[in-house]
Amino acid sequence: MVGQRYIAILIWGICLAFPTSDKQVHEPYTVQEVHTAPPTWRRIRRATRTEQITLNIGLKHGRASELERQLLEISNPSNPRYRQYFSLDDLHSLSKPPLGAVEQVLAWLSVHGIQQDNLQFSPARDWVTFNTSIQQAESLLGTEYSVYKNGNSLATRALQWSVPSNLQGVIDTIQPTTSFWHLKARDRQQINSTDDSNLNLHAIEAVGPNVGSMGIDMSHLPKDLTPREACNVTAVTPLCLRVLYGTLGYSVQTKEPKHMALVNFLEEFNNRSDLAQFAKTYRPDAIAAAEGFRDLSIAGGINQQSPANPDQLSERLGLEGNLDAEILIGIAHPIPLTAYTVGGPPPPSVSSSSFPENTNEPYLTWLNWLLAQPDSELPSVISSSYGEVEETVPLSYARRVCLAFAQLGLRGVSVITGSGDHGVGHPAHCEKDFLANFPDSCPWVTSVGATKGISPEVVATNPDNGFVSGGGFSRYFPRPFYQEGKNSIDRYLAEIGSLHEKRFDPSGRAFPDVAAQGYRYVTVWNGTTRLVDGTSASAPTFASIIALLNDALAAEGQPAMGFLNPWLYEEGWRAFTDVTEGSNEGCNTTGFPAIEGWDVASGWGTPSFPRLKELALRRRFRLQLPWYLRWKEWW
Template sequence: MRTYSVHHMMLTSLLILWAIVASTASTSHPGTRKYSFYSLKEHHVSPKDWIRGERAPRQHQLSLHIGLAQENFKELEKKLEEISTPGHPRFRLHLTAQAVRALVQPSNKTIDAVKEWLEGYEVPVELLEFSPSRDWIITPKLPISLVEKLLHTSYHVYRKQNVTIVRTEDWSLPLHLHGLIDIVQPTTSFSQMRPLSILSQSRQVQSSTQPSLNDAAEDIADGVDILHKIDLSNPPVDMTPKTACNTSAVTPICLRTLYGTLNYTAQAAEKNSMALTNYWGEFNNRSDIKRYLHLYRPEAAEAANDFTIYDIGGAVNQQTPATASQLERGQGREGNLDAQVMLGVGSPTRLVTYSVGGEPPPYQPDVSLPDNTNEPFLTWLQYILAQTELPTVVSTSYADTEYTVPPSYAKWVCNSFAQLGARGVTVVFGSGDWGVGDPKQCHSPAGNPRFVARFPESCPYGTSVGATRNINPEIVAYNDRNGFVSGGGFSEYFARPAYQDHAVNSYISRLEGLHDGLYNSHGRAYPDVAAMGYRIVTVWNGTTKVVDGTSASAPIFAAVVALVNDALIAEGKPPLGFLNPWLYSGGFRAFTDVTLGSTRGCNTSGFPAMSGWDAASGFGTPWFPMFRSLASQNRFRQTYPWYID
């Protein structure tokens, strides 16, 4: 009798509570009678440096980007694994755009259910836009009051320094839509994807209107200047890193010699292309790029006039000198660096640049908020996935702290990179510039001490590139004068992919418990490889400077990949595509192991470099002749010389 009484009371209480929730939902939001039973879809606390202010102005409008559940992503994932694994019958038989879209296209039932929901709130469904694969629905601009009803939430104004955006920390959906909608933006994402480069503490000098190679090299180099002794248009075939490199000011002749591309002649430049992305107001200035190439890769100087620029989502193709405000913020430096080193190493491969959106203007309280609603990665991915022709490699030098990015956003972006990989694109990221973390960020969202993973380098469908410095031996890059340390670590969001198991398990066992509890030992580990990222020469606003950062390492490595693709295409073979399964199953033999240094940070020694793969330098730096040779093979014997049983 007593048991029955308790159960009866519990059931009665639940029914009363359910009735209250249903009643509240149906009465507080007119037009929701059909969708009374909402529940929370996502809650993500805003990063601490974003200050929440007042409720969003009623006159503010948002265009919602609704990501639908992709019908057969698991099948796409399976095909990507097959395409990327040496020895498999489908190895490098990349999918067409149409085949990828067919795999990720939602069912008609999903699309109809979402349209019905929107129509119930009087959203004009005839104005909805769809991505080519129909996995994105983009609404027309909607009043903030209607958006809040759709998502059962409240939007607020958030401020960070002079940037102001409208966001919320949680949103809900009708229960029957939870499995049909994966993501809605803008909602909980505050990602800024800042550039990774750091200006070195070296002398900065104005280049002359018609720069002299001797003068420029002598001005930027603190050590022995060797560049004026080399005919850069026709360098000797027996050049060595010792004679080509000045590690106080690293230029293309050093990089091409160090990685073995110097004597390679491109054979399929008209069929191949490499690309970079610009975010947050960055741009690629042709005059600066031409000056750089004139100085350090003179036979490629005309490429500064020829590369293709795509402006997406309100980006501006700025070809005038930087303004005082832009100079103060360092704007344009990252865009120039990326384009200059890619052309400096990868020319004559054609370069394509994608500039996405612009930096939001300072908030003006007497006008409507800036029209800057969508996250930059989503803007670029929606654009690039709609294209039929794609570059064979894309470099990205922008990142954010992983835990500040909502899981739904990170997953969707990462899955979109998988689509690019399936279509034959190698996606490359820098591994970060704060070691295992800036001490101010070294905690979990709950506040516990924790190393800091970075996104998107933590995505398992891209290739992450750490930074090195010096030659013979190469070591993990750092610069004590500006706080730069090459990044590496383990994702908190993404599980470790199977292709990493041998290498990462071996490394963790050799750590012998070092830093246990400060990282997710089962997460996707990065970086995968490394390239020079210390005191890289760049020209910005007519000024020659040197910078540090994995934002240099990523485009340098991408340029080497572009030349490997050139060789493959010339042989009538497909490009590399998603690189990692090939890399971890034997391709690592084309890389020079880096065994010195560590990713210190978070007031610790960080992850040490070791023989074989490590979380500081990956497999090390590329050696093009072996890279090219192994890439042309369909299979190779899997050997793990560092593996410990």
């Protein structure tokens, strides 16, 4: 009798936890998110109901707050768990959905004719992906899809989406729906110009093949070069950067150093022949590395090695990819380089109703793939030169991408981003509020601003093409703990007083965190030598230095730096040269000024590799125990 009662109670509990199909059918829908199309996107037509779309459902993590807490602990140099990173299996236990959540979503999908055999799950089962028709997606989400156009890019999107009320606490985000995230390469608008183009881009300044070499024999470099001897401020080369930031005298110490990485979006690529030509002039010992770096394709991304065609040349495709790779190899060789090339944007013309729209969500596509890789396949540092104005990214999407960066941090990966190229906002896009950049506004990445000049370095601007190093305050993400205290944000806000009051949120995550050169970089593209500006150059420059720092740590048996910011704000800032001149003007204002200490124009300033190495190696670590012997940490 007791057994029968127990079974009855168990069945009753299961019915409550996993609603029946009939209940799913009648469960009222509630709007989950509304996001208007950005001004640059124009509605073309109603999406054809037979067109296909790939939907990605992000389930809420059962322990999302715990995930972030764990990251803050292992990246805090004052914590005894500092740099004790998680394995892939450890991370899954934190990121998996709550008990019963997957079953609830499966029941909902089943009611709409979407069967489990057609679904793909992430390793932690926190993402569900499937192909469906527009008609079925509209029924599923209680919405309407249309085709929108921005320049040459198309996207099939909805302005809102809904789910049954009982799933509101289960589902984080569903994309593509409201996301009009149109990634921009940071240097696309900042190319030194001599003519115009129909994309309102600045053309590239072509220069001589040996520009910036300063007449120095690259095969027999003296080790006592000074920045004045190595640098031409009108044409910045890897030699200048190695001397300026103190990496020239460092030799990679580990036999098999962990690789560094970059990511390509927007049909960008890294042409090996261009990279080899660049290395021949500016880093002769790295020619083989330039010809043989590892390239990984994600979602159909193609790292093109043939010459660019006329359409690609007009779009400057390959310029960003080459710049990133040439800087990383030029500074950090022989650290191995991996390039992640992610499937491109929607097609450049309105397709027929029978041809599926490309609805690729680039960051999620890349991050979900990367997080599923084994620990041995993860790089120690990643450089990303892409982003968008924060307010154009739906909040649910931004939070989910940001949480993925936190997961990379938990696994010991440093994520480096460029802070943007329009100061506090492009004047044409500002109304009243300053514009933050995403993913720089995510508290789990390290954002890098741009400088120019040598002695001293100042905030980088170029009046000829409108380039201004970016910086500001997030309206999506609150100020993280590592930016609290009197030595950084509060001190800076007190110093500037009421300047630009009410045009930004002083309680938001502030960026950039640091800075590096980002003005008139030498790059080889399409067989010719060019000069470009942008934080697209600053991000891989700083990432290169972190790659070398991780090698120095590995040689001493210490783990990689991982998520950098808590260490940077607590003690690492002492290894940076303060930038106190210039401002990140924008939105028809003077923007934020650079002052002594941390500021919104240049972060903590520019790095000194010898001092970074000294500070990082000063730390000693507890023995890393396997997860099953660290059970007390989970309670």
